[in-house]
Amino acid sequence: MTTTADDASHAKDPAPAQDAGVRFPFPPSDETEEAARHAVLRATDHLLALQHTEGWWESVFSTDVSYDAHDLFLRRLLGTLDERVATGSGRWIRSLQSADGSWPLVFDGAGHLGTTIQAYVALRLAGDRPDEEHMLRCAAWVREQGGVPASQLTARVWLAMFGLWSWDDLPEIPPEIIALPKWAPMNIYSFSAIMRLALVSLGIISEHRPVRPVPFGIDELFVPSDGPVRAPAPAPADGWERAFRHLNTAVRACRRGSPRAVRRTATNACVRWLLEHQETDGSWGACTPMTTWVVLALHLQGYPSDHPALKAAWDFLEDGAAWTEDGARKLLTVHSPVWDTCLTTTALLDAGLPAGHPALVKAADWLLTRQTDRPGDWSVRRPHLAPGGWSFQFHNQNYPDNDDTAEVVLALRRVAHPDQARVDDAVSRGVRWSLGMQSEDGGWGAFDADNTSTLPGRLPFFDFGEYCVDPPTADITAHVVEMLAAMGMQRDPRTRRAVRWLLDRQEDSGAWYGRWGVNHVYGTGCVLPALVAAGVPRDHPAVRRAVTWLTSVQNTDGGWGEDWRSYADPAYLGRGPSVPSQTAWALLALLAAGEHDGAAVRSGVRWLTERQTDQGTWEEPQFTGTLVPRAVAVHYGHYRHVFPLMALGRYVRRERPGAEAAGPEEADGA
Structure with missing residues (x-):
């Protein structure tokens, strides 16, 4: 039987978060911020207790x-x-x-x-x-x-x-x-x-x-032969x-x-x-x-x-x-330890856990052992690119992905590791690999570069349509852009091309499509922090349109949710019962856009703090992850732990993420 961090043997129970060194840079301004601080401390304790003795975190990944x-x-x-x-x-x-x-x-x-x-x-x-x-x-x-x-x-x-x-x-x-x-x-x-x-x-x-x-x-x-038959609608019979x-x-x-x-x-x-x-x-x-x-x-x-x-x-x-x-x-469909561990590391750092905390150093040590060191299928299109990416699972050398690689680099670079040279070398190889995986149009797909043919989806072999291929997507491109910005590469031409790619794919509503998470709340929650980090001003029209859309789809209870049916029915875009991870995604976007003191953020924070369990986490039976839109949904057991902590941690620390604003021409990706 497989064990995960929810039922595996753990290290000795950690000291409470305050004893572990979590400190807040400002006194609380009101009851909302005070409640958020308590929630951050409880959530930090909860996550620290879930760490496996080898340094990784993992919760159940369900389909x-x-x-x-x-x-x-x-x-x-x-x-x-x-x-x-x-x-x-x-x-x-x-x-x-x-x-x-x-x-x-x-x-x-x-x-x-x-x-x-x-x-x-x-x-x-x-x-x-x-x-x-x-x-x-x-x-x-x-x-x-x-x-x-x-x-x-x-x-x-x-x-x-x-x-x-x-x-x-x-x-x-x-x-x-x-x-x-x-x-x-x-x-x-x-x-x-x-x-x-x-x-x-x-x-x-x-x-x-x-x-x-x-x-x-x-x-x-x-x-029965004499009854009505409801066959699926055939695909358009074009040439x-x-x-x-x-x-x-x-x-x-x-x-x-x-x-x-x-x-x-x-x-x-x-x-x-x-x-x-x-x-x-x-x-x-x-x-x-x-x-x-x-x-x-x-x-x-x-x-x-x-x-x-x-x-x-x-x-x-x-x-x-x-x-x-x-x-x-x-x-269990798949294990998700790399993804869960890098997200947890970032969440704990956002909460204010010291960068040199033993739990973070141990997580970094484990992540360093997971970096791929040999070519995989990605090398078919990039034969001269050296390996250096990370995959989702414990063992997967053939298929590292740009999403995990970006998030691992974002986490590793913030950890105060005793062997900084080792970390720097791994980060450098990861960034180099990611840059080499940029597609010609400026975006990033999950596993391959320039995997954009429309022909495979027309073959009768599968009925997944356009999802038979792996084109660049807004959510993954945003994570890579955020990583590049964190590495000080905001003005690198490759970053600017990607920023332009993201700006060009904003939908009329102001949102971005979420390929690997449900759906426009996820896509927008990924893109806005990346754009701001890359130097797009907070008053840029694209940022303001996204803020307007997010506030327009906020539920009356203060949270956010988006139904899985939004992949097929536009009536559900940004609509659905409030869910912890989706509420956190919206908050992360709004905080990055400078909306810390806005009514929407304060309501969302209150929704999260009021629904935290006694154990320090949140209940979330909903499926908010995606493998194949309209066909295969995912319940990430770890999302309810990490994303609310990220959002609340950034809220109570009043962070203003983002590089020095680029000029208007640079912000437009020119």
Whole structure:
């Protein structure tokens, strides 16, 4: 079982925050600031107590139950599903069913058809009968949504492997795609890092077309032939759409006529690529969903269960399961220690913990061990760039990302470390790597540079559309800009290009889109502190428009929230019940914009202080993180701890972040 900082063994309980050296530079001006100070001290104590003895922090990273279902599917296909795992996983999946019979993507959200179908089949594998009340409700809900034919592609791929859907009705994923040169428009590196791993694995799986029938059918999940069918709306059939549909038909027709030697060579090349990308912890991409696909692919290719690659992968998958006290088995999608640790370090520094505090030095020591030291997939587009980034997880050399790298550098440079030369060297390598990963348009994506092709999203392989690639985004670009400004590079031409990129992408409302967090509150919360830090004056029109938008969407209770549905429905932009992390993001933006004494900030601070728990943190069941907009949401267990502390810490310290204001021309990115 994996342990995290919430249940791992910790260092000796720290002294209260005041004893640890937290001091405030000013006397409190009123009751609001006094309450905020007490909240800062309690939150600091809480976070210090959660630190692992090795120096890192981590809380549970959660997604919807589809990945728990995938784990059961894999074990069933490989013949390793035992009663204990089936019962425990079934208990967990069952516990998250909504009253209408469906399963949502987010806490308290609407049902999602693909996730619900996968949860239903997983419960059948766990022994649930179709005539049980919760299963009847589920089946009725699925039929109301159009049944299995209307579901997302991933669900139907798994159903095909159980003989519950036809492989002939799925898109072809030719393994020969591995042979396309790196300059070709549709090579595997045209896809995002996550999609790339799935694509290569599915190329092998699609070649074998496994069918391992289960001892039950799912007719109850299909709409009767005389009933209405609600199929998903097809994509617009423009020239490219028509071309790819014809191409898929041609690939299927050629499949049987392709020489076996050619197909065998292609699948073997896919296997070699996958084996080259296995991490030291046995995973692929350091996440369970991708590892699940690869394990199945290798099994179909004939790799025995005792092969070192599969043994290591199984160890990773077993370690990714957490058992609750009532016997439920929950799959942990991915570990987030680097992200959680750098954010915690920044939050504690914002709270006023001395820069040389032992907890911060220990965190810095651990972060220094996580810096990547060899090329990964990013080097395909940047072959001459030296490594130096950080990834999200414990072990992930192939896929460091710009977001983690920026936040780690921001944290490390503020710690008073006894070996400053070591820190400076790591920071220098991280900054150099980030600068080398800037895309041609001036922004930064997550894992790759210039991963902007529109073609992969038009292929029928996935139904994630434009999110099959990894273009620059406002939130990540903002974090890199903030890092560069902290390094004194406000006037560097590369920083100015990025500032211009951000200013050009402000929406008419005054907000910025949030790719990796929900949604415009997150995007705006990232961008405003970065712009001000980079020298954009607080009276710049873009800053004032953003402030106006944030204050306009503040809830009457003083907090902020944005519903996950905002990715699909503009009516939810900036709208939703108040949530601690989202309230903190709005406060961080407003504080950076100079709104410390404004009514909106004071109301937001009061909302946070009044809702702090006795343990010194905040309750937050909502999903405020994003992996794939509209498709995969994330609940970051650590967000409720760190972001409110950041906001309150900056509020009580009355910080005025930002470099000396640039001139108007520089602020415009010229």
